[in-house]
Amino acid sequence: MTELIEWNEWKPETFERARKADKLVLLDLSAVWCHWCHVMDETSYSDKGCAQVINEQFVPVKVWLDQRPDIGERYNLGGYPTTALLTPDGKMVGGGTYIPPRQLAPYLASVNEEWKNNRAELLARAATRVEEPIPFRELPGQLEKSAPEQIANLLKADFDEAHGGFGDQPKFPVPETIQFCLLHYHVAKDRQALAMAEKTLQGITGIFDETAGGFYRYSMNREWSVPHFEKLLELNAELLHCYLDAHLVTQRPDFKAIAERTVAYVDKTLSDPQGFFYGSQDADEAYYHAAPDDRARHKAPFVDRTLYVDANAAMASSYLKAGVLLDRKELVDRGLRCLDFLLAHCFDLKKGACHYVDSLRPQKYGLLMDNAALANALIEGYEYSGNPLYLYKAREALEFLVQNFWNAKRNAFTDALPEKKAIGFLNESLAPIKENLLAATALTRHAAILGETKYKEIAERVLKTFSLTYHEHGLYASLYGLALYKFLNPVVVSFYSAKVDEQALADARACMKVFEPRRCVKYGSEVRHGQRAYLACSNKKCTPMLASLEEVLGELRDDDHR
Template sequence: MTTNGIAWREWGQEAFDEATRQRKPILLDISAVWCHWCHVMDEKVYSDPEVIAKANSDFIPVRVDTDRRPDVNSRYNMGGWPTTAFLTPEGEILTGATYLPPEDMRTVLSEVASFYRRHATELGERLSAEGLKKRGTRNEAPEPGGGLSRDEALEAAGAVVSKLDEAYDEHHGGFGMAPKFPHAKALDLLLVTYLRSAPGEEPRKAFGRVAAGRCLDMAEKTLKAMRQGGMYDQVAGGFFRYSTTRDWEVPHYEKMLEDNSELLAVYARAARLTGDPFYAGTVRDVARYLLASLRSEEGFFFGSQDADEDYYKLGEEARGRREPPRTDRTLYSGWNALAARGLAGAYLATGEVRLREAGLVALEYVWVACRTGGGLLAHYLDESGTMGPVLLQDNADFAVALLDAYEVTGEESFLKRASGLIRTVREEFGGDGPGFYDTLAGGEKPGHLRFRQKGLTENARFALAMMRLADITLDPEPRRIAEETLARFLGPHRRHGILAADYALALDWAAGPTAEIVVSGDPAGETTAELAFQAASAPSAARVVRRAPAGEGEEPVAYICSGRTCLEPIRDPSSLA
């Protein structure tokens, strides 16, 4: 593909082979369709005649979309987008930066090309050896002799909560200063931590050094500040990706399906926990944005909407006279799973069945459109029908979304799909001890992709999927594997700081207890449906809802259990609220 005169190659072995044959370094540009400075880079830098000439003559230019290839981005990102990286033909990093103005880019292109011509042979040998050494230690972690102890889980999860407390902005909410990101999973962790102290929860060892009330206060102040400030589109609904200022007032104007889906789920939990109509109103408004602006005619959700500062500063009437910012019409399987989860939470927070159904339609479409021959889900599907790589995180997120779908509908088909998907993920992404790799073995893997990684976030999410499946089906094997997976990352998780929130949430579930609610009755019956709704919507740190068939003539009933103890049967749905 040629853009502004630069002959960009697709990421792939062919480009690396070309670099080897021509003895040229690779110019790797990692960008995104929603990224403002990526557009500026195209308009100001990659349109410069000298830059074009040098890039085409002295380099093999390769362009990667970060949304479509998160596996490449995780190995080569230089601190943001656009990423401008210079690689050897073997894929080792020579140097790199983010945005470079034209004059700096011209200088860097000349210097890297000259340096590489003089040192190509020695560089290739030295950097390849160093790269092998680094990759060999990247996945190092203590190999546990058994599973995860409850005390270990509580201590590690509590340490993450303490990190959130340390990073918390007392004046404006959120974590850190500027730029300030929403950190949806961190907020969810604070709400879960608070719920562990709620009436009815089993008393347990202190969850770190942060009081439960403090956790709720931090979450609520942040949630309200984000919704009331410039981070939120007060006209069309939906959150922008982040705030450039500490007070949430000046956003970076792109809108992401991923962010809005995860925030929808957090506001839904806050609505169910507090009963505050502010949160329920936010849930409805974020859902309005997703359904009006990012939903396709087929029912799946598009990936993002471009940043357009001038447009978003307009009021509703003025916007109506302009074309809205462009949407990336790519289907991302994992982000659609997050959207389905967020909409399931929205249904539980509002009782609006249409929100649940919108999520289920998206799940069904993605399940059919993105499944590969091996039964796993491809990362993306574009308008031309091209499918992206198969990655652990998408399949982990999709498995959890299927379990959510089972709990809010009672349809066994969702549970069956989740069980089969989890089994296939275990088979295809596992190997070499506890934990799971981010990519599949085999296939074309140029550059650093040849070194598969066991990442914290995707392993935490898959561990959560396995534990939830185990708690629903009462099969202990998935939980055993999940706990071994989580134990593998004890210690190394510390370097992630507040970004280990996903891991802490999985540890919390592992430590338990998990409320088990069994609903028995005619699946089509009104009382059964109301019992199941109340069971799923009641605020709880960790709970599963399981359906059981009723005997002929038996009235609908629900049982609440924890461990080996169950309460008296419940027949009135309002008693579960």
Template sequence: MDDETLVEWHEWGPAPFEEARAADRPVLLSLTAPWCHWCARMDEEAYSNPSVAANIHDDFVPVRVDIDRHPRVRERYQMGGFPSTVVLTPSGDIVSGATYMTTENLRTVLERVREVWDERGEDAGRVPRALRDPEPPRGHLDGEVEGHMLEQVRSAFDEEYGGWGVDAKFPLPRTVEFALKRDRDRALRTLEAVHTHLYDTYGGGFYRYATGRDWSDPHREKLLDENAAVARAFANAYLYTGETTYRDAALGTRDYLTTTLWSGDAFAGSQAGGDYYTLEASEREAADPPHVDGTVFADRNGLAVDALLRLHAYTDDEAAGRYARRALDHVRETLVDDGAVAHYARSEGERGLLADQARVLGALVTAGQVLDPDYFEAARSVADWTVDRRLDDGTFTDGPQTGPALLSRPLRPLETTVELADALVDLSLATGEERYRTVAEDALSAFAGARHRMGVEVAGYATAASRVVRDPLVVRVADAPGSDLHRAAWRVADHEKVVVPGADGEPGTARVVVDGEAADPVETPAELDRRVRQSS
């Protein structure tokens, strides 16, 4: 039984579904996270109510899932936020679901669902469309993908408050990065709003999102992956502008990651939200900070490593580079085995989830460009395993098609495919192995038929597609990482470029490659800058 509720929760697995089938009862699935303030609130109220708990035990088989540890369950059953409370048939189909509910709301829903179950049984369940019809909308990649998304970035922008949308405001760092290269004013205005309203000026780090259109009423949880992605967006803004405001925001987030979220070996998964963050600085000193989940997740560490390495490359910040290397080496030693990545501690977490493979691959490829080309060999191992085990008819599935309930149905996640495709393109250009780029193009083409329906939330797709339609800028440096030319290559104002250290050529030279055509070698950072400007 959960110490904080009166409900005797089952762990996720086949057993509770078998019990539900034998007892002819629906399953009550509770999706929670250690960082989730409203999850704790629902535990304290609804799930600690004796009559509600008795109702659940009499009429349902209750199952609780930590969404951070079970991302495949999260993606199939979340109701748009957390906590998610979902009623399932014994086969795992969805009968009903909602996010946070008060005690009375939950009581009413349980009564209504029980009536529906008594009336219809298994027929009351449904399978989400993404799992019912998993074939993606294939199409042809062309420049229209980028053009359509640029129109979306302009039309959906909130001119009054910054950011995109007219309801809750999310940082949308990948949308910001798409706009940095194509609509910089809107990107920077969004970053200014994010920094003003979501940055914790006392403790560092960014909150998840704001409930109000004007960025008011923030949800104050701090997740490693979201902080890493936002820090990278600020670092990229500094790359384009040279303005210290953006650099300092990224460095402040580095401080938060390397102190509060540093586990000793790598980065912890999250820090919970709560009223603590509304206290004055002097009051915080006397209060206990919110709980930090010290679990080292492969995917989140991959994003953090990538962000910190780019910050290091843009600014020469030694702390960012040092902590990134330590975290990446720890992940490789403890979570990666012959190219297969474990989600967290190797003996406990699932292996080979697409998000873990994609983000660790991205970190390894960036490390090869920033720190040491030897990391490219480890990147090849992860890429080859992923292509061999997760590629299915030209598209990638999020994990093994095994497990109870809807886990046996394939899910082809767009955003994770984008992250993997970006990393494969980088690896292809860094190593000269065209096969990686071909796989990336095929995987992105699988979604191209829906490009006209895509909104700003998936702007990363347009970025990845544009890098396949036309190769990004490549700078091949015939020196080891850390040389003046290598450092200058990283400071070229194009965050989508690929930098290849230790490339063929005369030592002390670099070549700019545009659309596969290499220009004459240059010998100084100033010459490199001029050559890039001439080719753009």
């Protein structure tokens, strides 16, 4: 019962109160889906002795990670919960992750004693950021066509040949590594890359819920056999994308079956009748350890019904893909309905995209991740529907992103817009690789469809900046490989007809059933003699105007464009 703790919100007034009282702030970074966060709530924060120390000697602040990822990015101490001790101006002077009650009270008393009587030494040891803001770069690096091969070698060196996946334990699925391996195989014909993707997808089924469907967050061992049971919308969206693509490449029925069962889980458990998707389902060990027939006797784990924009954009995109590759039009409609909801409730021309919605009220504007994810999803909405409104709205999102997040001196996007009276590490400007490359990909795709040089130039500058550091990001270097492949050779397929009718959409969706992650779809109205026509462009070359869909499909399957 954490009601024993007098929790406060993260806001300037809270830290001002800490300053006036000359107290440290105890920051609890938690998540509704996090098992050990619940354990800490039920043990340490429900212990009367701990609660008394916290309430009397500290100003306690609880922050929900899903709602404030910008705070999580800056104060995470290696896992959740994070228990951080901060000065009234937000500097970190101590902390850890889960701390049991028998250790928490004496630890807090010790740090508080040092704050009162040995402050200078405590501040001298104050934690500094491990990830500093990216350095000032007037001259970024260069684009190297050899980078994907180098990234493939990095993945090969870390690959677990026995169980699939990368590294040791705990084993987290990293969907970008799978997407990169599939694309690298497609372009470079590297069969080892394909084998790594297949083996990893086989292994990850160990954290798939065989009873209800859906993927758990990670495995505590390298064999993928001891899952941590929380299910996150964003991870399920990304893995759904991977299994769909892998089925397209390999035609393996087991990959298709996993994709279908993931959709069934999301439909049943994480879908709101209004059109959006819920954020997560809790980890409840008693429920998930129960035999399939016994689960009905247990209360189903809590579902966080909050709408998170970045995760919804990812799932909308995956539903669009699933609708085409599984021949289920209702899934395409479901993905478009989600995009419509996001546009109606989560995007503002002057504020950009919000991060989450609470009781239909948008909350927390100003994060790069939401604007970049929404822009990408809207471009896909246009490709799958032919509705130019989605492309127009994608441009609005990209324009907001460029005008507000772009740092021309650093040649990168900042992760968050500055807040008034920002506290502590929120004054730091970070340039995370994932969000920057997601933004670069959206700019690349929009530029490829409409021929915009400004967006292409900014995407190139981002890629040149991260060309100097991608190898430092471990498995996430695969993000750079994906973005670079799509930038160097976008494959634009244009469909020309008097209007975007069912035939035009059917033709476009037929092309989507050919594996080509660099593909961009464009619809045009320029026709000759009332006839449909097609155009395929890659490697800065275009075919003559094609008269049949079969010719377009032939071009997509031709190795020459790779």
